[in-house]
Structures are given as C-alpha cells and as structure tokens.
Amino acid sequence: MSESEERIIALIDMDCFFCQVESREKPELKGKPMVVSQFNMVLAVNYEARDLGISRFVRGDEAKEKYPDVNVVSVPERRGKGDISKYRSAGAEVINVLKQHCPIVERASIDEAFLDITDLVDRRMESTLISSSNVEKYLTNTFVVGYCDTTNDEDKRYDGMKKWINESFDNMGGEQERKLAIGAIIIEELRSEIYEKCEFKCSAGISYNKVLAKLACGLHKPNKQTILSMSSVPELFSTLSVNKIRNLGGKIGMAIVEKLNCNVMSDLLCFSMDQLEKQFDKKTAMWLFNIARGIDHEQVKSRLISKSIGASKNFWGEEVITEIQKLKAWIDILSEDISERLEQDLQDNSRRATALTVSYQYVRDKKNISQSRTSTLTSYKAEKISSHAFDIIKKTMQTPVSYLKLFPDLDNIDSSIVELLPSELQQEAKIYLKSNDKDLDQTNV
Known part of the structure; x- marks a missing residue:
C-alpha cells in the first residue's frame, strides 16, 4: 500500500456560500430562491433558485424578469468595486471551528478547506470499540461511491452505505475502508458543529488524497458527504470525463483529450510512463500516470489564512x-x-x-x-x-x-x-x- 493511501483526507465545501451568508444576515430569505449578484452579474445561486432553472453568470435583472419569485441580493460595493469582506469573515468562522478539532487544515478558498484527519481517525479507532452497527447510525448523510447511484435518493443511499459498512467491517474487510468509515463519522460531526455554530450547511468528500476528496465532494450535494474508496476508483474513472479532475480542467486536460485521445480517466491507463513523457515533462507525466490510478502524493499543508491578498x-x-x-x-x-x-x-x-x-x-x-x-x-x-x-x-x-x-x-x-x-x-x-x-x-x- 502506498503512503498516500494510508492518509485520510477530506474536503469541506460550503454550499452556495454567498447565498448562505446573506440568508443568515436576512433570515426572511431562508428557503426562498435567491441569487447573489455583483454589478448585475449573478455569482451565486441557491438550490431553490436552481430548481427554477437559474444558473450563474446571467444578468441579475434578467433573472428577476424571467423568474419574479427570485430574490436578487447584491454584493456590497466599496470604492467602486465589490466588497466581499463579509463573506471572507464568514469563511474564517468556519476555519475557526475546524482548527479546534483538526491540526492540519488547508484553507483552499473562501468557502473550501482540505483536512488531513489521519491522526484523528487513528486515535478514534484506538479509543473506541467499533462495529458495523455503531458506525451505521452515525452516517446519516453519507453516500459511498459504487454503492449508490448519482441521485440523492435516501433509500438507495442508506442501502448502499449499509452494505459497504458490513463489507468493510466483516472478516474480509480492509483496515483502510474501516478508517474511511471512521473518517466519515468525524466529518459528519464537524459538519454538524459548523451548522450549530455558524448556521452554514456544507458538503464533504472523504478519501485518500486531495484529488479524490475534491472529486467525491462534488458527487452529492447539498448538505451531503461522499466516501470514495480506492476499490471504487476504477469504476468511477471508467465514465468520468478528464476535465472533471482537479488540475485537469484547463490546457493539460485539453492536451490529454486532443493528443492522447483520452475522453475518460480510465483511458489514461493505456499509456506507459515513456509514452506520457513524450507528450509532457517528466513531473507532469508521473502525476498523470499516478492519478489515472487514483494516486496523488500532494500533502495537505496547514494554512488557516489566505496565502495572497488581491x-x-x-x-x-x-x-x-x-x-x-x-x-x-x-x-x-x-x-x-x-x-x-x-x-x-x-x-x-x-x-x-x-x-x-x-x-x-x-x-x-x-x-x-x-x-x-x-x-x-x-x-x-x-x-x-x-x-x-x-x-x-x-x-x-x-x-x-x-x-x-x-x-x-x-x-x-x-x-x-x-x-x-x-x-x-x-x-x-x-x-x-x-x-x-x-x-x-x-x-x-
């Protein structure tokens, strides 16, 4: 087992964050369709507004004209430009909750954070008697890739999650799958505490590295979390478009599609390191070779404040x-x-x-x-x-x-x-x- 597979990594992602900040400030907007716009351009759309058919980067006045029930909230302005300081402060509140429990938190953006919870999982496993029955009752919002479909159907979620837990904790189950289950319990607890203290709902992905955690996080939203085990990566990658992977949404992703004729991630498995090095530099080729197999060695680095001010x-x-x-x-x-x-x-x-x-x-x-x-x-x-x-x-x-x-x-x-x-x-x-x-x-x- 590679060193990267021994880690348990999670990504916490706030759902429609700007909209949640506004509805916390204006409780009368909770549960109602809302968009947040800046200079009349829609930047954030809550799920109630998405259900109406509204998407980002349309004009705010056009959205209001087409959907009269939508509430359009403008980003505050200061010195002639958008002032996102209140959203930045709200994001810091979430980080403050996370850092009280997790020693390794990397703030990835205003509304995202990676967590290395490996040590937390190990300590929990050492101090708690763990069985499939007492894991199951804590994973009330958890999906497992390969054991449920792409919808948020609760019955399918529960049946799939229960089956995965039973397999993970029987005599044939592996230690890493059990660690993922414990990691998911910890993330369920953190998400509940974020909501209790900050009034923000969030989604999460739990896996072995940042790429897989990021990918898992986007599979079931809002206010859900998803486990992606290594055994489920091949099936997922057999249908996953290359540009859905973190860092492959731009020119390298386009080059993979055009030069290598790879449309889904599993297509990359056909290429050796020598073949990849003929198209990319050695470091990029090695990363592509590994990520096609679900392997990524990038560590979560403790960072609670932004690395840049712009x-x-x-x-x-x-x-x-x-x-x-x-x-x-x-x-x-x-x-x-x-x-x-x-x-x-x-x-x-x-x-x-x-x-x-x-x-x-x-x-x-x-x-x-x-x-x-x-x-x-x-x-x-x-x-x-x-x-x-x-x-x-x-x-x-x-x-x-x-x-x-x-x-x-x-x-x-x-x-x-x-x-x-x-x-x-x-x-x-x-x-x-x-x-x-x-x-x-x-x-x-």
Missing part, C-alpha cells in the same frame, strides 16, 4: 479603459484597498509582503489577452503602491483594458505568482521562474 476589477462593455487617466484612477482605488488589507494582515498575522504583481487584460480581436509584471514592494502606503503599480503597467499597457488586478506576495515571488495562475499553467510557470527572470508574461490565460 484587489481586482472587471470592466465590462462600455466600461473598458481606453484612457490612461482612468487607468490611474482605478489603480489608486485598488491600491487603497490593498494598503488597508496589508496593514491589517501585518497586524493580524505578523507577515510582510515582499513583491507586487500587477496583472491586466486587454482586448484584441475580440479576445482577452493577459499581461503580468512583478517587482519588489517597498511600502504599504497607498500612494506608493499606486505609483509603483502605475509605473509597472504603463510600460506595456495596451488598450482597451478589460481587467485589472494588484496582488502582493506574502511569502516569496515564486509561490505568489505560481499559485495565482490557473492550475494547468503552474508547472510551466515554475520552470520559467527558475531562470531568475521575475517578469512573467501570460498570454491568452
């Missing part, structure tokens, strides 16, 4: 920037936001940013072209940040500008740039940065 603004339609004066005005606004948050972060977390990356997109031939530049950050004063950012961007500025972002690096230049790139470009960026050239051009990202 301020950005999209400019839609007629709002695109064509004049340098307007560009400077928006850089001033974003710099004020960055300055304020950096000072607060320094006070809260005793860390200091060492570099500043300025990223923008301009429109050419109806396509968004991305550019980024990084250099040393020497001051937290808003006017200094603004002047510095403006000096960086004006050297390469092309119009019209449709997107602008400033993000300081809180650890080191390499990790800041790479981790803020789309996942499919991260390996390419790491190789690029080793050349010691701290300017990074991104085209058609």
